[in-house]
Amino acid sequence: MASLRKTDRRTEDEAHIEAPDLEEFIGYNLKRAYVIVQADFRRALGEDGFAPRVFSALSLVVQYPNVTQSGLARMLGIERSGLVAIVDELEGRGLIKRTNVPGDRRVQALVPTAKGKTSYVEARAVVRAHEDRLLSNLSTEEKATLLTLLGKIRSHED
Amino acid sequence: MASLRKTDRRTEDEAHIEAPDLEEFIGYNLKRAYVIVQADFRRALGEDGFAPRVFSALSLVVQYPNVTQSGLARMLGIERSGLVAIVDELEGRGLIKRTNVPGDRRVQALVPTAKGKTSYVEARAVVRAHEDRLLSNLSTEEKATLLTLLGKIRSHED
DNA sequence: TATTGTTATACTCTATAACTATA
DNA sequence: TATAGTTATAGAGTATAACAATA
Incomplete structure (x- = not known):
């Protein structure tokens, strides 16, 4: 991905533009930042690793x-x-199980298997390492501030 | 979208979980925040309004x-x-034009039409209003800090 | 050989609507 | 009537690979 700050041959005459309007928008910056983080997430988790949403689902089932x-x-x-597809994948990998709930036969309660719990803990370590590495140019305080602001x-x- | 903090009947016995692991991850929070902002963007721009990426493209062509x-x-x-599809849409709406460049016949330079320029300025005002409204619980300083951290x-x- | 714009194609993520079996 | 899980389907958004025209 090229930076907006790079000069293009055909836009040299527009060099007086200090910062494009886009850069002022939180939404645009959120999107660009998220694209970087999720791409690095996938790289870190590897070819057969969890997609972000599958990791998130497993995390919640374990907890x-x-x-x-x-x-x-x-x-x-x-x-x-x-x-459904997410749960299918996790169940297919033997990481969670759909179980019947006595008293309401419509419901499928989700429980992690032993393998699911250990897989989650391992994956969580990989994800933490990925974020630590990728965000190493942010201080601990800056990361906390970012979480606070995103929380708002x-x-x-x- | 439900908050993770809400209590679910079947997870009451897990109430001792202070904050789910997911909440510590910047990537997860970025994604959740982006979903909110882009949904509000689309709502603000309306049914026939620009999708975020089309607005972004028009912004850059104008500037x-x-x-x-x-x-x-x-x-x-x-x-x-x-x-291609983005430029097709903008050209189809009469907001930009593909033009030939003397000296390199492979290239299609993109230029905004008069209508494109005014449409952009109008849309930009709507986008600014959407962000001002949606992010009104962040101070000016907090918004600047957020932009800085996303920039990192x-x-x-x- | 390399680049520009383009097409064809496929994949991921997500939503809506409708179905079924329960409640 | 309403809810849980499911299926079918469609629409964004994006990527890869290949092509024609041009450099």
């Missing part, structure tokens, strides 16, 4: 065992129809 | 007239094949 699919979809902010945007969730 | 498609793709961080992540571009 909220017996969560329902609808509940998980709500937590992730996606439709429950979109969760996320306060609009629901 | 860098005579930019080539390859140059624009580089600036936006996407493949030049992906730019974006320093990995290229």
